[in-house]
Amino acid sequence: MILVLFGPPGSGKGTQAVRIAEMTATPHVSTGAILRDEVGRGSDLGREAKPIMESGALVPDDLMVRIIEKRLAEPDAERGVVLDGFPRTVPQAEALDSMLQRNAREVAMVLYLDVPVEVVRERILRRAAMEGRGDDTADAFTERMRVYERETAPVVDHYRAIGVAIQRVDGSPPIDEVTAHIQEILAGSVAGVRTGRAGQGS
Numbered sequence: 001m002i003l004v005l006f007g008p009p010g011s012g013k014g015t016q017a018v019r020i021a022e023m024t025a026t027p028h029v030s031t032g033a034i035l036r037d038e039v040g041r042g043s044d045l046g047r048e049a050k051p052i053m054e055s056g057a058l059v060p061d062d063l064m065v066r067i068i069e070k071r072l073a074e075p076d077a078e079r080g081v082v083l084d085g086f087p088r089t090v091p092q093a094e095a096l097d098s099m100l101q102r103n104a105r106e107v108a109m110v111l112y113l114d115v116p117v118e119v120v121r122e123r124i125l126r127r128a129a130m131e132g133r134g135d136d137t138a139d140a141f142t143e144r145m146r147v148y149e150r151e152t153a154p155v156v157d158h159y160r161a162i163g164v165a166i167q168r169v170d171g172s173p174p175i176d177e178v179t180a181h182i183q184e185i186l187a188g189s190v191a192g193v194r195t196g197r198a199g200q201g202s
């Protein structure tokens with residue numbers, strides 16, 4: 001199952017994605033984590049991406065599409081993936097659609113973690129203090145929210161238009177509550193999800 005986890009920066013996508021990957025026994029694919037790894041290794045890609053990421057802007061679509069194409073071709077992605085942070089623009093979503101279509105695959109569901117902007121701002125600034133991520137400054141946050149609203153939010157409309165199921169989840173409650181809600185949704189719509197609560201739908 002190819003699942004797209006969608007939401008603003010700081011909505012808890014990374015945390016929930018790890019849990020969903022475990023529930024669905026598919027790998028967690030975070031484009032942010034892939035890029036941070038490249039930055040850490042000082043690769044050509046990392047050197048190109050670093051200043052872009054620190055400013056809160058988006059890395060060019062063609063680069064991101066190549067990264068995802070390579071990752072989806074790996075054997076562990078055959079059963080599906082949990083996509084976290086991709087697609088982040090409509091062109092990326094369209095590129096993913098054609099990539100999947102060529103292999104007779106499709107996005108099964110979009111899980112949309114909905115969190116008010118004030119809550120995500122507070123979370124991001126707290127994470128900045130704890131983890132020291134270069135893109136968690138107040139200025140970068142403002143830019144990331146602007147980019148989210150302008151470039152990323154329309155991705156949901158894209159999926160709605162092509163008939164992909166979109167499940168909205170309130171991302172404001174404590175982490176475990178959000179996970180429980182996601183678990184109910186997955187148990188209700190996908191066979192074989194490891195919920196320990198088989199048969200309970202949402």
Ligand code: AMP
Nearest residue numbers: 031032052053057058059064085086088
């Ligand atoms: P994230 O960890 O998903 O918040 O990503 C951190 C940063 O990596 C973003 O602010 C972007 O600069 C870059 N990035 C991650 N995923 C993408 C993507 N799909 N398209 C463009 N840039 C991305």
